[in-house]
Amino acid sequence: MKKLRIGFVCYPTFGGSGVVATELGKALAEKGHELHFITYSAPARMGSLKKNLYYHEVQVSDYPLFDYQPYELILASKMVEVAKAHSLDLLHVHYAIPHASAAVTARDILASEGIHLPIVTTLHGTDITLLGKDPAFEPVITHAINQSDAVTAVSHSLKEDTLKLFGVKREIDVVYNFICPTHFMRPADESFRNAVAPEGQPIITHISNFRPVKRVEDVVSTFAGIREKMPAKLLLVGDGPDRSRAEKRAEELSVRPDVVSIGKVKNPIEPLLVSDLFLLPSATESFGLSALEALAAGVPVIASNVGGLAEVVQHDQCGFLATTGDVATMTESALSLLENQALRAAFREAALARAQDFHIMKILPQYEAIYDRLTP
Numbered sequence: 001m002k003k004l005r006i007g008f009v010c011y012p013t014f015g016g017s018g019v020v021a022t023e024l025g026k027a028l029a030e031k032g033h034e035l036h037f038i039t040y041s042a043p044a045r046m047g048s049l050k051k052n053l054y055y056h057e058v059q060v061s062d063y064p065l066f067d068y069q070p071y072e073l074i075l076a077s078k079m080v081e082v083a084k085a086h087s088l089d090l091l092h093v094h095y096a097i098p099h100a101s102a103a104v105t106a107r108d109i110l111a112s113e114g115i116h117l118p119i120v121t122t123l124h125g126t127d128i129t130l131l132g133k134d135p136a137f138e139p140v141i142t143h144a145i146n147q148s149d150a151v152t153a154v155s156h157s158l159k160e161d162t163l164k165l166f167g168v169k170r171e172i173d174v175v176y177n178f179i180c181p182t183h184f185m186r187p188a189d190e191s192f193r194n195a196v197a198p199e200g201q202p203i204i205t206h207i208s209n210f211r212p213v214k215r216v217e218d219v220v221s222t223f224a225g226i227r228e229k230m231p232a233k234l235l236l237v238g239d240g241p242d243r244s245r246a247e248k249r250a251e252e253l254s255v256r257p258d259v260v261s262i263g264k265v266k267n268p269i270e271p272l273l274v275s276d277l278f279l280l281p282s283a284t285e286s287f288g289l290s291a292l293e294a295l296a297a298g299v300p301v302i303a304s305n306v307g308g309l310a311e312v313v314q315h316d317q318c319g320f321l322a323t324t325g326d327v328a329t330m331t332e333s334a335l336s337l338l339e340n341q342a343l344r345a346a347f348r349e350a351a352l353a354r355a356q357d358f359h360i361m362k363i364l365p366q367y368e369a370i371y372d373r374l375t376p
């Protein structure tokens with residue numbers, strides 16, 4: 001594969017799309033491509049200095065006339081600047097709004113100067129399943145999808161949603177999210193495990209941004225059902241609008257003393273390595289990167305059967321899927337694993353094996369093939 005100079009645009013936060021983009025960019029840089037991240041702050045997972053990795057900050061001005069800063073325009077200008085200064089071969093943007101639409105503007109500006117810069121847009125989920133339903137964004141998202149030179153979706157479910165919700169007829173490649181198995185090859189932090197579960201209770205974990213779509217109250221209700229039958233601890237990782245609601249629900253259900261809510265962590269793999277079960281009862285989930293990361297840590301997953309989750313979690317093998325909101329079934333499934341050590345061990349093995357299907361070395365060449373198609 002020829003070595004390319006690639007501009008990467010993503011949300012630099014801990015969200016799934018930013019994590020996938022950053023890890024992909026780092027892996028491409030390791031393979032010898034030159035990667036230029038164009039974001040408003042350094043991507044959370046970027047880590048320390050690496051060969052072939054560059055970061056260009058999009059600086060939002062504080063011009064007094066603007067009540068709202070036109071971030072998309074500033075981003076488009078930055079894309080043009082970086083593309084010219086570093087002779088980029090292509091732009092790979094993660095998340096439709098505003099990244100794909102800004103990229104289309106940047107590409108048009110460059111075209112007017114005789115510079116060709118193809119755009120790859122990766123759709124991650126909420127840009128389609130939540131924002132896509134909002135008439136305030138729909139025409140812009142449709143335009144950005146239609147105008148991109150290649151579009152990828154992180155699951156077949158998301159591809160179908162995109163075709164259905166936007167009425168687009170174009171080709172969309174499905175390229176799954178991935179894991180880097182080496183990140184999981186480390187011992188669990190026993191002192192952290194003891195702090196969470198001092199009497200060796202099983203640890204049930206949920207990791208998310210605590211937005212309503214994650215249905216964190218179902219997490220707590222499922223845990224309360226488990227706790228009625230056996231000692232256990234619930235480890236909540238992350239922060240967001242519904243964190244306090246989850247904690248309040250735990251109080252209402254009298255399980256608050258068994259809930260450890262630690263907030264955002266830099267590396268979610270650490271809590272996963274001490275976990276016995278992972279809960280993800282979302283209302284919608286295009287892929288469920290956190291579920292895949294749980295599997296890669298050998299943790300069976302109990303999740304809702306929505307979006308792309310069934311493409312990741314094999315029901316009754318490495319986890320269980322249930323209808324969204326069906327707390328009773330999720331509780332029953334969780335107990336079936338927690339009360340049966342042999343079954344849990346079998347699911348753990350199946351989880352580790354399943355995660356290998358999403359090894360970065362299987363996924364990265366799929367992106368490279370798309371880049372290859374678009375560059376001379």
Ligand code: GMT
Pocket residue numbers: 015016017018020095123124125126129154177209211213284285286287288289290
């Ligand atoms: O889950 C979130 O709310 C964060 C969101 C994001 O854009 O960062 O995650 C979406 O993209 C991830 C990476 O592709 C997927 O694994 C998540 O399933 C998806 N979230 C939803 O569809 C709700």
